Ligand code: HEC
């Protein structure tokens with residue numbers, strides 16, 4: 001009743017510029033800390049190679065967090081500095097929290113502060129890349145940070161150098177023209193992390209469909225949705241054309257000698273498993289596949305495994321294409337999923353040719 005009376009009276013000054021009174025500041029800090037400690041208790045850290053996730057986490061941080069939290073060696077934008085509470089410098093703050101607690105905050109956001117929750121629904125698996133990055137951030141020099149955050153963006157075309165003449169005539173493009181190179185493959189370099197899919201050589205129709213699905217919230221990803229939402233049809237068409245036409249290395253990126261499970265993988269990919277009603281993967285991902293289905297040859301083991309888990313959880317089941325693959329993924333044993341991933345990862349990213357080769 002008293003609280004209601006105070007709220008209604010309007011005597012509490014909600015102006016951010018007024019700051020929090022010391023007692024409220026203390027109470028909020030305590031409340032936040034206890035809430036994070038208690039709520040993050042059930043979080044289980046998965047067995048992942050955190051080092052492999054760092055480049056992906058860094059590139060996402062640059063696109064999705066640095067505006068508020070600043071990058072190493074940068075002063076905070078005065079506008080964000082006036083937020084109440086202001087976004088903390090994570091080079092100082094990240095080490096104050098455990099892995100589980102960082103995960104919980106990035107996954108759920110923090111109420112009443114402007115700190116957002118993860119935008120990919122049911123994609124908790126993605127959040128670990130950001131946690132992996134936050135753990136190494138405090139020891140990163142500005143140069144290291146930029147190397148990771150820019151990924152495959154080559155020096156020549158950094159956005160900072162986007163020519164002023166073009167800026168003047170066309171305005172700053174809504175989508176940074178190098179945005180994709182921060183994570184994905186270029187003609188010369190593979191993706192920056194094995195958790196990022198290779199796009200080069202994927203069919204135009206598949207790339208377009210994937211981008212439209214991220215754009216309209218039909219496919220969930222906290223990495224891709226914020227990027228795709230900025231793309232219009234024209235961007236999507238030209239990006240799909242670009243990646244479909246990229247030449248991909250003919251050589252295997254694969255680990256040799258072949259991994260355990262390789263033979264089981266070959267069997268499954270070429271012939272399926274009748275006893276579990278699993279068709280041969282190649283019947284849809286092989287040489288004669290439809291152009292709106294993805295290629296898998298040369299995609300990394302980590303990416304294929306992760307997507308199979310996402311499909312098994314039903315996260316991609318909203319679309320007709322996703323529903324087809326969901327039903328198949330849910331019939332795979334863990335061993336079969338691993339074996340198929342190991343097998344495809346060991347094929348040439350030149351894709352179709354390798355898959356044709358398999359059929360002989
Ligand atoms: C719109 C601005 C904004 C964006 C974007 C943002 N944050 Fe925050 N973040 C905040 C604010 C404000 C706080 C302070 C909350 C507080 O003090 O309770 C915060 C707090 C945090 C904390 C807790 C630090 C601490 O010690 O209190 C972490 C970790 C964090 N953010 C990570 C991230 C990551 C990672 C991203 C990108 C995925 C991100 N934030 C995006 C505004 C933002």
Ligand code: HEC
Nearest residue numbers: 059060179180182183195196197207210211221223224239
């Ligand atoms: C921060 C890193 C990052 C950036 C920047 C990025 N991507 Fe992605 N992209 C990813 C990740 C990670 C995935 C896998 C997402 C998932 O789990 O669905 C992905 C998936 C995709 C897919 C689906 C591929 C498949 O095999 O299903 C397409 C298409 C794509 N990205 C295109 C783009 C384009 C075009 C851009 C630039 C406009 C871009 N991406 C920028 C990280 C990134």
Ligand code: HEC
Nearest residue numbers: 279280281284293294304307308316321322324325328340
């Ligand atoms: C009946 C056709 C069909 C068969 C058989 C099939 N798939 Fe798929 N698969 C699809 C379709 C369609 C998609 C695209 C789903 C989407 O866009 O959401 C897909 C997507 C995938 C993806 C995600 C690729 C990406 O880039 O995100 C993986 C991984 C995958 N399939 C693995 C397999 C494996 C392993 C097998 C064999 C055990 C298999 N598939 C058999 C139709 C099939």
